[in-house]
Amino acid sequence: MIKLQDLQSPFQMHGCIIDKIELKNDFVSIPADAQLESTVNIKNGISEIKKVNEDNMLQANLILDLQYSASFEGNTFSVHLVLNGLFTMIETNEELFQNMLLLNGNSALYSIARSYIITISSMSLTSGQLVLPMINFVNLIRESQKKQEE
16 A cells, blocks of 8 residues: 555645635426527636745645636526635656646536536426536646737
């Protein structure tokens, strides 16, 4: 058996808060066989990267701004969720830390956003729930960087 400390990443999330949540729901229930038309818009931002603990650790907040909408037969369920996560990394290379935030940080916050939307939709509907699909953040980051270069 491997000790957990031996596997622990130097990149860690210390917490996450909801900065904003907006919900619009026209559904009473979602039929199990419903073919939903869904859209998602994801933006993110990194706060100033700070050096802490005698300059051998970096710290930053990552904001994930997610807008999700699902429609079926004229009804819409939409949610706008903004999450703010605090991350640190035992490292002095700010570019590496920024890359970790964009990939691992966004993946962590998106997983939290998925669970919030499952819970909110389950509690807002008499039956059914909405589950966001997993997203390939490697491709999302590449596409975002291409758009910035254009």
